[in-house]
Structure formats: C-alpha cells, structure tokens
Amino acid sequence: MAERLLIGALKGGKNTKIVTLNGKKMTKMPSTLAKLPGLKTLDLYNNLIPKACPEISALTQLTVLNLGSNLLEEVPEEMKYLTSLKTLHLFRNRICRFAPGACDGLQNLILLNLNNNRLTQLPREINRLKSLKLLNINHNQLTSIPRELCFLEHLSELHSNYNQLICIPEEIKFLKKLQKLFLVRNNIEVLPEGICDLKKLRILDIAGNIIQIFPPGFQNLKLREFYCEDNPLFLKRPFVAEQREVIWSLKEITSRFVMNELAKNNPILMDAIEQYPEVRNIISEGKNCAICGKFFLTIWLECVHFVPPSKNWKISKNLQLVPLRVLLCSYKCFNQRDPEIFGISQE
Incomplete structure (x- = not known):
C-alpha cells in the first residue's frame, strides 16, 4: 500500500506538494523521496522508522515533517538540510540525544514537538533555532534547561511538563516574548527572580513541584492564568520568636x-x-x-x-x-x- 501511494506521488513529480504515509508499518524512509524536491509536507506518523534516510536532504522546500510515533533514537543530523522547515514533529519516539549539527540549518523552524521521548538534556546548540516560537518537551527526563535556550528571542510557548527539572535558569528573563510557560510535575524548588521580568507572560502552570515561596515582584506579573496546586507553599501561621542581639562583622x-x-x-x-x-x-x-x-x-x-x-488572575482554587x-x-x-x-x- 505504501509503495502504491508513493508511486502515485512520484507521478506528480515536481508538482507533488504533500505525501502522507501514516500507519503503514514502514521500517525505513523511502529513498525515492529524493525525486520529490518540491515537496512541502511529509507525514510519516505511526510507522516503525528507526532513522532518517540521507535522501531526505534533497527536500529543501519541505515546511512540515511529521515523524511522530516511530523508533528514532536521535534528532537526525539530516534535519540540518531542511532549511525551509517550519514544523517538526518527533513526539513519541525513543529520542535520547540530538545528532551533531542537527540544529544547524533549522533557521526557519517555528514549532518543535519532542513530547514523550527519553531526553535527559537539551544541547546548547538549540539556540540556533532562531525562529522557534513553540517548544514541546513534555514527558522526557530533563533535569535542567540550558541557559542557551533562553536566548530564543521569538519563543512564545514552552511546555516542559512531567520532567525532572530542579531549577530554571535566571536567564529566562531574556525570553521577552514568552506568553505561556508550563512546568507541571517537576522537582522545582525555586523560581528565579528573572521570571518577574516576563512582561508578556500570560499563562503560568507550576502545579506539582516543591515550591514554597515566590521571588519579589512576582505579584506584578500580568498573568491571566496561574496554577500552583500541589506545591508546599508557605502558609500564614504566625508565632512568637525570640529576637537575638547580633553583632555585625x-x-x-x-x-x-x-x-x-x-x-x-x-x-x-x-x-x-x-x-x-x-x-x-x-x-x-x-x-x-x-x-x-x-x-x-x-x-x-x-x-x-x-x-x-x-484579581485579574485565573488561579488555583486553593490559592488565597x-x-x-x-x-x-x-x-x-x-x-x-x-x-x-x-x-x-x-x-
């Protein structure tokens, strides 16, 4: 079936703009894709593909690539040749690393979906994705966010739920266009003071972390939605404490x-x-x-x-x-x- 569909696409030659081969149990990317240089959208979702084929580098006009639900173990190096790519779906694979140079040519990438993989870290080279607006990295094993990510000046949405993050870099303050930040179910203890500089932030979800207190100025954020359930926030429990005399050094x-x-x-x-x-x-x-x-x-x-x-925040019910x-x-x-x-x- 996959071969028959691809043959039909090949008959269109340079005029073929879209190829969809979802759920065909394909174990490799067809090398004949090199004969479709004008291709705009390639959808290979839900197959058994373990790696990208070298011939994909010929698809320099490709704008949408969906390799979700396959068997990839890395973000392929071949991605660097897809200089027109704007949307890249790599969710639900086995990705644990980026191949060297994978980010080099993705200057026009707007959306990157890496949900449900095995990443333990993001490469510093992620700052080469100069046009990136939306990054989905939910359900990985990330323990930190590289400071280099905070220099993606167009990033407006960052989704990093269900990871193992313990902190957020102070450089997050440089994400001046960030509007939505999702950090649900991590191990974050402290939010950096830099988060208070995010003037365009409208949605912040930090539910399920171990945060007790927020940085000064946090209340001045222009949020529309703020969720913080299941954090051990400090409660107002007054008690009398003895005051000590202290000698300054x-x-x-x-x-x-x-x-x-x-x-x-x-x-x-x-x-x-x-x-x-x-x-x-x-x-x-x-x-x-x-x-x-x-x-x-x-x-x-x-x-x-x-x-x-x-009063302008839509908030967790328990937040008084x-x-x-x-x-x-x-x-x-x-x-x-x-x-x-x-x-x-x-x-």
Missing part, C-alpha cells in the same frame, strides 16, 4: 557603608572602587532591605510577605495568599515591618 559594616554610599553616587567611592575588583565582587552580592531600602551584604532575615493574588520572599537587614526593620510580613521558621 567589620566586613558587614564596611560593605553596608560602601554600598549605600555608592547608591548616593558618591564620586570619591565610585572612582576608588574601580581600582579594587575584589571589592566589586563582594558588594555585587548585596541585597536591598524590603523595609528601609538600604543595602546589606549578609542575608540578615529571610521573610515571607503574604499578598493577595491579582501568594507568599513572596523578602529580605530584611536587621531586627530593627523587622519590628517596623508590614503586618503581613513574617519571619521564616528554620525548624
């Missing part, structure tokens, strides 16, 4: 003075600091106190500020207050805090 006292004078644009210090890179490195770790606004070096008190979710991470520089500021700010118990 000389390093802390000096760092606070320098950082706060620099904030005032003190010209003498600004000139002097250029001569001491080791000092610049130290004060680059400085934080702002959420109460007095002054800089400090040591994280003096880590607190949680409970704020109501935005959003716990935000805030830092205070001293017990003096702690005593002047907002009544919705609480210290975090270390017990």
Whole structure:
C-alpha cells in the first residue's frame, strides 16, 4: 500500500506538494523521496522508522515533517538540510540525544514537538533555532534547561511538563516574548527572580513541584492564568520568636557603608572602587532591605510577605495568599515591618 501511494506521488513529480504515509508499518524512509524536491509536507506518523534516510536532504522546500510515533533514537543530523522547515514533529519516539549539527540549518523552524521521548538534556546548540516560537518537551527526563535556550528571542510557548527539572535558569528573563510557560510535575524548588521580568507572560502552570515561596515582584506579573496546586507553599501561621542581639562583622559594616554610599553616587567611592575588583565582587552580592531600602551584604532575615493574588488572575482554587520572599537587614526593620510580613521558621 505504501509503495502504491508513493508511486502515485512520484507521478506528480515536481508538482507533488504533500505525501502522507501514516500507519503503514514502514521500517525505513523511502529513498525515492529524493525525486520529490518540491515537496512541502511529509507525514510519516505511526510507522516503525528507526532513522532518517540521507535522501531526505534533497527536500529543501519541505515546511512540515511529521515523524511522530516511530523508533528514532536521535534528532537526525539530516534535519540540518531542511532549511525551509517550519514544523517538526518527533513526539513519541525513543529520542535520547540530538545528532551533531542537527540544529544547524533549522533557521526557519517555528514549532518543535519532542513530547514523550527519553531526553535527559537539551544541547546548547538549540539556540540556533532562531525562529522557534513553540517548544514541546513534555514527558522526557530533563533535569535542567540550558541557559542557551533562553536566548530564543521569538519563543512564545514552552511546555516542559512531567520532567525532572530542579531549577530554571535566571536567564529566562531574556525570553521577552514568552506568553505561556508550563512546568507541571517537576522537582522545582525555586523560581528565579528573572521570571518577574516576563512582561508578556500570560499563562503560568507550576502545579506539582516543591515550591514554597515566590521571588519579589512576582505579584506584578500580568498573568491571566496561574496554577500552583500541589506545591508546599508557605502558609500564614504566625508565632512568637525570640529576637537575638547580633553583632555585625567589620566586613558587614564596611560593605553596608560602601554600598549605600555608592547608591548616593558618591564620586570619591565610585572612582576608588574601580581600582579594587575584589571589592566589586563582594558588594555585587548585596541585597536591598524590603523595609528601609538600604543595602546589606549578609542575608540578615529571610521573610515571607503574604499578598493577595491579582484579581485579574485565573488561579488555583486553593490559592488565597501568594507568599513572596523578602529580605530584611536587621531586627530593627523587622519590628517596623508590614503586618503581613513574617519571619521564616528554620525548624
């Protein structure tokens, strides 16, 4: 049957635009595809194909390729020749790696579907997919997202549900066009502060992770939908704690003075600091106190500020207050805090 359909396509020659050979139990890609250089869509879904044939490199006008539900073990190197490709479906294979150079020619790729594979990592070369808007990597075994992925300036949707992610890179802030971010059922403990810079983000789903607290500014995201079920979020449970007298180190006292004078644009210090890179490195770790606004070096008190979710968000039913991470520089500021700010118990 597959041969008969392909023969019919070959009769069309250069005029053939679409070839569909779904569910034909094919064990290899037909080499005669090289005779269809004008092909636009090739659909080989649900077959038994273990690898791409070299002849596919002739399909330089191909815009849609569906190799979903086959037996591929890698993203084929031959993909680099498909320079017109816009949509690539490789879901439900056995893919555990990208072949070297596989991303090189995919400058026009808009959609990449790698759901239900065996990937444990994505290659740094994924940043070569300059036009990519939608990336589906659900149901793999990914433990991290490479920072290089965060430089895909056109990416608007990232689906990474049911992986083993433990963190998200701070560079996510560079995904300025990201609108939908799905991170359901991973092992994420902390969201980076950079996520608060995603001004176009409208849907965020982090259900089923191990997140307790959100970064400062999180409540200002312009979300339409936010889901966070099955996370051990901090709850508002006030209790009385003993306040200790603390003696600052000389390093802390000096760092606070320098950082706060620099904030005032003190010209003498600004000139002097250029001569001491080791000092610049130290004060680059400085934080702002959420109460007095002054800089400090040591994280003096880590607190949680409970704020109501935005009325514009469609939210998880159990979310009544959003716990935000805030830092205070001293017990003096702690005593002047907002009544919705609480210290975090270390017990």
